[in-house]
Amino acid sequence: MSNDWTARIRAMFTVYGMSDSGNCYKVKLALEQLAVPYRWIEVDSTRGQTRKFLAMNANGKVPVLALEDGSFLPESNAILYYLAEGSRLLPAGRPERARVLQWMFFEQYSHEPYLAVARSILRYQPADSPRRAELPRLRERGKQALSVMEEHLRRSPFFVAGRYGIADIALYAYTHCAADGGFSLKDFPAVNAWVERVSNEPRHVPMPP
Amino acid sequence: MSNDWTARIRAMFTVYGMSDSGNCYKVKLALEQLAVPYRWIEVDSTRGQTRKFLAMNANGKVPVLALEDGSFLPESNAILYYLAEGSRLLPAGRPERARVLQWMFFEQYSHEPYLAVARSILRYQPADSPRRAELPRLRERGKQALSVMEEHLRRSPFFVAGRYGIADIALYAYTHCAADGGFSLKDFPAVNAWVERVSNEPRHVPMPP
CATH class of the missing domain: 3.40.30.10 (Glutaredoxin)
Structure with missing residues (x-):
């Protein structure tokens, strides 16, 4: 490998x-x-x-x-x-890799469709866009996703095997800029601390402005 | 392995x-x-x-x-x-496994949220449910997903490496019962033929009624 x-x-x-x-x-x-x-x-x-x-x-x-x-x-x-695959960002064990996939599918199904879409409406749609009507539902579901993350991160510093990896990268992308979609990470202290930890990983680069 | x-x-x-x-x-x-x-x-x-x-x-x-x-x-x-992993349902090569994941993420992000949700509204919500207002958008996006599948299946008998595997299983689940959500597979002949092929695979079992 x-x-x-x-x-x-x-x-x-x-x-x-x-x-x-x-x-x-x-x-x-x-x-x-x-x-x-x-x-x-x-x-x-x-x-x-x-x-x-x-x-x-x-x-x-x-x-x-x-x-x-x-x-x-x-x-x-x-x-x-x-x-x-084959790098420090993905564990080699089969159950650990299944966990990585679990969190990445969670991200695409239960997280991104709410946090990213709320962000997109607030950033790219005009203030009187009818799409703003979607925001309450997006906020509710987005908060639910953040609660699931909070629950996990209370017990573990990163998503899988206690080590930083691609599950963290996948979830960090739209979590660290959750405020753009109107979410406050202050309500999710373990998530907030994890965002800080991820941004301190070696060779981290911020999202382009 | x-x-x-x-x-x-x-x-x-x-x-x-x-x-x-x-x-x-x-x-x-x-x-x-x-x-x-x-x-x-x-x-x-x-x-x-x-x-x-x-x-x-x-x-x-x-x-x-x-x-x-x-x-x-x-x-x-x-x-x-x-x-x-390690079975005939998942190829061993790295690019092939990436393709399997590509189609499984497509399924959860661009397919299931439309075909499964349309099916769920038609099967489990009362005929006067306000959720029926979602159906036109679900049908439009669901058809888009079926078109992407059609395009691929015109050139290949299965989703990855020309062989039946878990990408087919993932996409078969809500495609074979697309009619429950008001979709007609007659408009997607390559998808229709693939559904038939999948149902003829060894040890296939139907979805419980």
Whole structure:
């Protein structure tokens, strides 16, 4: 596994992403922390769903990672798992890796659709947008997700095996900027302390402004 | 890997699930096809979010798999990955496994929230439920997900590496019963043919009625 890893970090990855997206930031943060060289190509998936981009990902979303074989890998958490295998960011044990996936599926199903969407409405929609009507439900569900994280982080410094890894990266992306969506992390002290811990990890880079 | 697998299939798994849920059916189908012995404990997560159940999964959702070490693993697709590692249902290569995760994250983010929710509204909500107002948007997004699948299945018999595996199981769960949510698979001939292929796989079991 580590041979494979050593060979792979010599490759140059290309990421197609939108800097302001938390899902894209996950990939940037992992690449920086793994010290893997990469090229970043800025794509505004909300506008330019060009034919060229849809050929990379028929689902029309960023980020997309260009693999060594010329194919394209979408889905931020699949990319994280792919990049992190064999590194300190993903435990080797089978039950631990199942836990990593558990938290990454939690993130995409029970967390991101509320925290990221509330953020997106407040940042990109006009003040009189009818989409603001969605905010109360998004806040309620988002707080529920933060409560589940709080419960876990009261007992453990990081999400899996007590060590920083890609489950933390996946959940950090839209948690550290939860205030953008109108959430206060003061109500979730263990989450707040974890955000601070994650931002102090070696080679951490902030989300682009 | 195969030694570990051989040892593991001697263990008895316990699944906490709701038979009518596609997410729970995924786990049943994988266990049946892997010929792994298991106990099924019926839990109605819509009602009985008992303290005992929340201790297994603070996020309050089924399915949950009881692991050999006494801990509990939620998230249907994390369970599928855990069960399938080292078996014919999950390819061993790193890029192939990344593709499996890509399709499983697609399922949970871009497919299940539309097909499963439309099905749930039509099956479990009264005919005059205000939630029916969500149906047009759910149908539009659900059809978009089916189009992405159609595009892929025109070129490949299964989702990853041309072979049946857990990405197919994950996507089959709510696709084969798409009609329950008001979707017609006749508009998606490659998806329709794939549903037929999946149902003809060895040791296939139907979703409980």
